[in-house]
Amino acid sequence: MNNSDKRIDRASKIINASPESIYKALVEPEAITEWKPPQGMRCHIYEFNGEEGGHYRMAFEYDDTTISGKTSANADIFTGQFLELIPDKKVVEKVNFESDKPEFAGAMTITTKLDPVPGGTKVTFTAEDVPEGITPEDHQEGMMSSLNNLAVFTERV
Numbered sequence: 001m002n003n004s005d006k007r008i009d010r011a012s013k014i015i016n017a018s019p020e021s022i023y024k025a026l027v028e029p030e031a032i033t034e035w036k037p038p039q040g041m042r043c044h045i046y047e048f049n050g051e052e053g054g055h056y057r058m059a060f061e062y063d064d065t066t067i068s069g070k071t072s073a074n075a076d077i078f079t080g081q082f083l084e085l086i087p088d089k090k091v092v093e094k095v096n097f098e099s100d101k102p103e104f105a106g107a108m109t110i111t112t113k114l115d116p117v118p119g120g121t122k123v124t125f126t127a128e129d130v131p132e133g134i135t136p137e138d139h140q141e142g143m144m145s146s147l148n149n150l151a152v153f154t155e156r157v
Contacts, residue, residue, distance in 0.1 A: 009136060011143035012124035017154035019088040019114040019121045025154050026091045026112055027082070032058075035153040038145035052085040070099045070133070089114055103133030123147060 015022060025031040027050040037043040037060045047057040059077040070076040077098040084092035091112045097104045108129050115122040125143050130136075 006128060007130045007132075007136075009127045009130050009139045009143065010124065011140060011147055012122055013144070013147040013151060014117055014120050014122050015147075015151040015154055016120040017151070019116055021154050022114055022121050022123060022150065023088045023091070025150060027085065029056075031153065035149040036060075036146055037149075038142040039149070050082065052082055054082050056080050056082075070097045070101065070104045083109070097131065099133075101133060104131045106131055123150065 025035060029045050029048040029050065032048075033043040033045060040063050041060040042063065043058055043060055045056065045058045047055065049055055057077070057079045059075045062074040078095050079098065080093050080095045082091065083094055084090065093110045093112075095108045095110055096106070099105065106129060108127055108131060111126045111128075113122075113124045113126070115124070125147065127139065127143070130139060
C-alpha cells in the first residue's frame with residue numbers, strides 16, 4: 001500500500017466546553033477512563049505517561065461478552081505513544097493493537113484537533129493508517145460514541 005492508498009477516518013463534533021477543559025480530558029488518565037471507550041465498553045489503564053513522548057497501555061473491554069475483541073475473547077488491548085502535545089490545540093498519538101490477527105496489525109496515528117468556535121470547541125479525530133480489520137462503519141460509530149462521551153464528560157465538569 002502506498003501513501004496515497006492509506007485509509008483515513010475522521011469524525012468531529014462541536015462540544016460546549018473550552019479547549020482547555022477538553023485538552024485536559026485528552027491527557028489525564030482518570031478522564032480517559034470515563035470518556036474514551038465507545039458505548040458498550042469500559043476502559044482499564046495499565047500504564048500511562050501523559051507527556052509528549054510518553055507511552056500508555058490500556059484495554060477496552062466489551063460489556064457484552066459475546067463480542068469478540070481484537071486481543072482476547074472480549075477485549076481490545078493497545079499501546080500508544082503521545083507524539084505531539086500542543087496544549088489546548090492538538091494531541092497526536094500512535095496506537096498499536098496487541099493482536100495475533102494480521103488484519104489489526106500496524107500502527108495507527110490519531111490526531112485530535114481542538115478548534116474554538118462560538119459556543120464551544122470543534123473536536124476532530126483523524127485516524128490514519130487504520131487497520132483493515134476495523135470497518136469504516138464500526139470505526140465511525142466508535143469515534144462518534146467517544147466524541148459524544150467526551151461531550152458529556154467535559155460539559156458537566
